[in-house]
Amino acid sequence: MPASLFDNLTGEFGDGTPIRAISDKYRYIKSIESNLSRLFRLRKGAYPHNPAMGVQDGIEINTMLKSNRKGLEEELTKMILYFEPRISKVRYSNWQYRTESGTVICIIIATLVKTKGRVPFKAVFHHAVGGNSIEIATVANAGNMVGIEASTDEFPDD
Template sequence: MEASIFDVLTGSFANGRRVTSVSEDQRLLLSVASNLNRLFNTRRGTVGHSPDYGLPDMLTVYRDSPQSAGELRRAVKESIETYEPRLSRVRVRRRETDEHAMRLVFIVEAELKNGERVRFETTFESQKTAKVEPTGSYV
């Protein structure tokens, strides 16, 4: 498996690394992380041809916290299941953080279509974009 067509056309992943600078076995993982970065940093309703693409406005999440953290977790899971077809068996759980830090951290565990299990960590902070990092494959 390779990088997505978007990664190939732009020549780089969301983290700035060139597609050709990484081994083929790492391209899939970095491509999925890039797609999740784009997905999580797009506000729902801003993509005209896919109005449900992206996540809800983060200001409402922080304003309504802590109840809305569960809603954001569900939105993350549903968005992945809809817009990242290379992942299956998606599980999203919240990692405990300082409740006054204005930061939410989620761990995403899933399977690639080739059966490999992967884990990503994504952090949502006020005044910053979401960042998705692979935390390594695991068996």
């Protein structure tokens, strides 16, 4: 399955990986990962043509996670489903909050439109003095990211 139009036009995924460096079989997933990464790195309201694009500031995510995790999940799901049409359903697992670093970690389980298969993505929201950063990777490629490890075996069928 092909990469997105944006990835094809630039010739690379959001992390700089050339499209041709990824096997045809994995390009579809890598393209979704790339798009989610772009979405999650953009601060909500920063794109004037579409203020719904992006995520809240790290402090707000930390606060929402503590007080209203369901609301945070609903907000993230709404954004993902709107801006990533190759995903039909989203669930969350393994939420963690690291007080010492202000880091929030979760697994996003995305159901794909074409294959109906599920792909787990690890999301790491870093909040630190001097800025925020967000990392998104498929769980299989998340080995160098902070925190939890998971496999698709941990997510039972619906």
